[in-house]
Amino acid sequence: MPKLVDHRKRRELLAQAAWRVIRRAGLDGLSVRTVAEEAGMSLGSLRHYFGSQAELLAFSMRLVSEQATRRIEGLPYTGEPRADILLIIAELLPLDEVRREEAEVWLAFAAKAVSDPAIGELYREVHEQLYAGFRRMLEGLAAVGLAKPGLRLETETKRLHALVDGLVLHHAAAPERVTSEDMLAAVTLHLDSLLERPAE
Amino acid sequence: MPKLVDHRKRRELLAQAAWRVIRRAGLDGLSVRTVAEEAGMSLGSLRHYFGSQAELLAFSMRLVSEQATRRIEGLPYTGEPRADILLIIAELLPLDEVRREEAEVWLAFAAKAVSDPAIGELYREVHEQLYAGFRRMLEGLAAVGLAKPGLRLETETKRLHALVDGLVLHHAAAPERVTSEDMLAAVTLHLDSLLERPAE
Numbered sequence: 181m182p183k184l185v186d187h188r189k190r191r192e193l194l195a196q197a198a199w200r201v202i203r204r205a206g207l208d209g210l211s212v213r214t215v216a217e218e219a220g221m222s223l224g225s226l227r228h229y230f231g232s233q234a235e236l237l238a239f240s241m242r243l244v245s246e247q248a249t250r251r252i253e254g255l256p257y258t259g260e261p262r263a264d265i266l267l268i269i270a271e272l273l274p275l276d277e278v279r280r281e282e283a284e285v286w287l288a289f290a291a292k293a294v295s296d297p298a299i300g301e302l303y304r305e306v307h308e309q310l311y312a313g314f315r316r317m318l319e320g321l322a323a324v325g326l327a328k329p330g331l332r333l334e335t336e337t338k339r340l341h342a343l344v345d346g347l348v349l350h351h352a353a354a355p356e357r358v359t360s361e362d363m364l365a366a367v368t369l370h371l372d373s374l375l376e377r378p379a380e
Numbered sequence: 381m382p383k384l385v386d387h388r389k390r391r392e393l394l395a396q397a398a399w400r401v402i403r404r405a406g407l408d409g410l411s412v413r414t415v416a417e418e419a420g421m422s423l424g425s426l427r428h429y430f431g432s433q434a435e436l437l438a439f440s441m442r443l444v445s446e447q448a449t450r451r452i453e454g455l456p457y458t459g460e461p462r463a464d465i466l467l468i469i470a471e472l473l474p475l476d477e478v479r480r481e482e483a484e485v486w487l488a489f490a491a492k493a494v495s496d497p498a499i500g501e502l503y504r505e506v507h508e509q510l511y512a513g514f515r516r517m518l519e520g521l522a523a524v525g526l527a528k529p530g531l532r533l534e535t536e537t538k539r540l541h542a543l544v545d546g547l548v549l550h551h552a553a554a555p556e557r558v559t560s561e562d563m564l565a566a567v568t569l570h571l572d573s574l575l576e577r578p579a580e
Contacts, residue, residue, distance in 0.1 A: 204495060208408035284494050291491030293553040294484050295404060304554045311557070332569065338550075338558060339566040343539065346546025350538075353493040354504045357511070358538060366539040369532065373573055 191229050194219050198240040199285050207292045241289050241302040244282045261326055265317045273363050274351050283348045314341045328376050391429050394419050395440040399485045407492045441489050441502040444482045445509055461526055465517045473563050474551050483548045514541045528576050
């Protein structure tokens with residue numbers, strides 16, 4: 181069904197145009213018009229793919245999460261839990277241009293979630309997916325007996341989630357103050373602090 | 381010098397009007413005009429207190445940090461380092477309406493720092509102050525022999541700073557997912573993990 185594939189592909193290209201607008205001008209700079217212009221498409225054509233600005237926004241936010249999830253599903257896992265968790269978390273950190281783009285779009289949604297209930301709903305959808313992912317990581321460590329005894333799963337999940345998102349925010353807003361190396365060092369230290377016996 | 385005092389007071393009232401505009405409409409919704417309207421003042425009068433929008437923005441961001449600093453300086457310290465650090469960090473968390481306002485304004489600046497170099501400079505000024513504050517806390521713990529031996533001061537400071545800012549972001553964007561209790565539980569757990577002997 182080449183036509184369906186094209187339709188999906190076109191929607192992704194438009195969402196990526198939306199990302200560029202968001203990075204340049206913030207969510208307030210985004211409209212179906214600015215995205216159509218950015219994509220070099222007429223407003224009429226865009227409306228063929230997205231019936232409303234809300235639909236475009238929702239697809240654009242979800243694509244950030246889907247793109248990261250696809251990468252995570254394709255990672256070269258080692259079977260060693262500590263190493264594999266570091267591989268996953270690294271995909272969530274803005275360590276290259278692709279992940280920097282995701283991080284900046286996510287941060288724009290997070291900041292706007294405060295005052296815009298519709299954006300808030302989209303933000304929370306991604307927040308919940310991330311929370312569930314971090315929770316699975318820690319449950320996995322506990323299941324194979326690698327986690328420190330007495331690990332408080334819910335608080336530890338929220339702590340790890342907040343640490344990672346805080347690092348993403350710091351690097352996006354002040355990359356020379358919190359570098360790629362800083363992000364990885366903080367996450368590694370954190371993970372080791374949760375393990376019964378940290379890696380030598 | 382009542383006149384000088386009035387001048388400062390007026391600038392603070394205008395900055396607080398700017399905060400309300402930022403919370404409602406984001407940094408993109410802020411202009412000298414919207415702030416003058418919010419403060420019930422003419423544009424001409426506002427210009428008496430702030431020569432430019434940039435000056436108003438800078439004062440508004442710095443006032444967030446100054447207001448928190450003033451509260452921190454007036455805290456009822458116990459002399460017990462762990463308890464005192466928790467007191468300080470609590471002043472940085474959005475635990476009431478005053479602190480929620482500070483957190484939301486700060487988050488708007490952080491998100492905008494990504495695409496706007498002038499906002500980025502203001503954001504980094506506050507980022508550096510916070511980093512220095514967290515560093516002093518951990519140095520203080522180490523100095524009195526309470527910190528775990530071998531504490532890596534720079535990485536630990538960046539980790540604590542990212543954790544706190546991540547919690548602030550999560551609570552501001554999704555308060556029912558990361559509650560006040562969650563923030564305090566994560567910070568307490570984190571602090572205890574840095575101590576030689578956590579509180580019983």
